[in-house]
Amino acid sequence: MKFTRKAAAQWKGTGKEGKGHISTDSKVMVDVPYSFGTRFEGEEKGTNPEELLGAAHAGCYTMQLSFLLNEDGFTATHLHTDAKVLFEDGEITTINLTLTGEVPEISADKFKEIANKAKEVCPVSKLFKAKVNLDATLK
Structure with a gap:
């Protein structure tokens, strides 16, 4: 069995102050936010x-x-x-x-x-x- 799955991320701004979104082709995740805060501080709504x-x-x-x-x-x-x-x-x-x-x-x-x-x-x-x-x- 062979297949490919796809996801995409976009980012704007600096590493610490910037923000981004993550999406999957399945549309289970569509423009889910991620940022320095969601990754390293756990304080904002979003993923990492x-x-x-x-x-x-x-x-x-x-x-x-x-x-x-x-x-x-x-x-x-x-x-x-x-x-x-x-x-x-x-x-x-x-x-x-x-x-x-x-x-x-x-x-x-x-x-x-x-x-x-x-x-x-x-x-x-x-x-x-x-x-x-x-x-x-x-x-």
């Missing part, structure tokens, strides 16, 4: 690159896990992944994935094994040179 990377990682990882569970004969009734992206000293250094799952008839060990495999093969995980940590809990 790290938040978007976290959302992309959580979504990709959770879907990958679902596929891998299916390959082993399991179907999750619920999977929830939080992704916390740590930015320090000008770079993304760590991404902490926190997973909770409800999967009938799976052992905790098998769940963690498949969850860790999903972390390794997730296409978004492979993008990062940052350390990707996983904390997986089966309910």
